[in-house]
Amino acid sequence: MKNNLSYRLIRPISNEKWQPITIPLVSILISFIAAAIVILLIGKNPLQAFYNLLQGAGIMPKPSYAGYKSMLTDFLSLLNAMTPLVFASLAVAVAFRAGLFNIGVSGQMLVSGFLATIIVGYSGLDAFIAKPLVLVIGIVAGGLMGGLVGWLKYKFNINEVVSTIMLNYIAQYVISFFIQMYYVDPISRQSKYISDEARLTLVNVDIANLKMDIPLGFLLAIIIAILIKFFLDKTVVGFEIKAVGSNRNAAKYAGINVGRNTVLAMTISGGLAGLAGVTYYLGYFASIQPKVLSSIGFDSIAVSLLGNSHPIGIIFSSFLVSIIDQGSTYMSSQAGIRQEISSVIIGLILLFSACGAYMKYKVSRLKEKEVERKEIES
Template identity: 85%
Template structure:
């Protein structure tokens, strides 16, 4: 009996960093990130390489730490800007998932919404030759509207015909993927790259090869907007009547109805917002870094964003950090593989582990509170 007691309290003591419930939204994701790096380190050790070196390379590649040498016109700053460029659509996409989640809806169609809005913006503005000052805001606006319409359709189908949003979003993913690929093949194909024709520089949301202080860098114009939008979404969810209703519907649909909230219109609204955010992800992705659309391919970013949103606890500010981390691992992987001789896929393993551990977050939380109760009990019965 006494041995058992000791064991419990040791376990309890080991858990001290994640015991405080107030800090759990932060401590548990951090703990899962640490755990995944430890497990990844073991994997790298098994491969016979130095994990510390590998992780360092990862951060070097992403522009967090300086590399030993740089090619012409490149520096740590250009790497870092590339990181932000890659991170921008991920922030928008994860916010899209999070807003839907808060309303109790699972938007698995972010990829499709991204493709649709990216395509619409490409054909309306991308080839138009409009002036940059008109074209860029227009791209953002069109992206938001196109994504919002597609999201709203999902919400409306749910409200009107009670079709589960997971079904509609998956189906719409396919529809978007193939219908758009038909149009690209027939009207917008670049015969050399086998992708859609490149859009004008004026319409792009990334300033490519911007020369400054003898460097050529890619400046992601959408990044500032992504941060601003994240803060706005936080404000919307936490401080407004609209956010209150969306969260109420997500927390308990029956109680929301009882309270007098219009459940249907709030679900549609949440999906419009979610789709609109996915639309922003779409334009910063297809009209940012890439400037072109590859037919018949849905970006995996839309699916990764589900996990990134979960890692960030569906919290807008949390999402900025989780997107940042995931983007670092993603961006740094090429450099890591070239420097440490570890295959690039290890980066995906690390991301996978992080998401796996963070998905266990709710369980860990539950376990910790159980342990806590037991501990209190034990102390009571001893004294």
């Protein structure tokens, strides 16, 4: 009787075809229930808090807006913040597919953003040359860093987690030195602001008496997510990368060049991280803060897990996490809940997303027991 009841409860996620969608949705639902309990424990209304999150992110209207602002401008700001997160999460997902863990996305972002800043951001080049060049530099710089990690893994069997963490520190402090010595703004104590021609976000564009921030990289992020899906699912190289990630020994036995595909996967991952870097440091922001690694490089791990490392799933999971992040300030001011609660929600999403494999296992076991029960009854 107990097993029968358990099977009924898990039936909505028992279809293996739909599990890549249903299990993340269940994870999100459980995460928000847990977050609601936390909010209740501090004496606040969780429904009001979640509604304020949506208002702050431009999904729901606010009671009033400042001059030249509206729900649309808030939503465009959400897309602007979401763009580098999509690229960073795709970087993590590609490495995951090859059985690798690219925890160095933040460092790759920083190196790409810094090089694009000093080469193009301060150059005075025309926008039609500067903006594409920024993207190219991001891909090349990030790809070289990622490729180095893949080569160290293949050539010397150096664990990619160790090498990426070390490279994060190297990038953080070396670039901080150069910014503070040569490129620091004496007022902001950050790197000098880049030119508008090199920036990948059009800032304060006056349309219909509204001042909007238009993220030029957003459509590129969507297109690249689709291309990555096609590459991984429909090409020979994509199949080889997934084969290496599934079982390196079996892939080697089948004649697949494990070393080449390891380096290639990390190069692609680094290139995507580089795009995240330029859309962050030369898009969402226009300068670099010394000694600080972007949290996006670490949030992208949660986003990739939540999206089941699927490029299209990552778009939706990036959207959700960006809503929580962007809406936290307004939630704090309206509901009287500290902004750190948004980090708690993201942490809970990561926790329950990481349990996805366990959920699949439990569903499979319950299905087997249900089949056995029916056979006994018949």
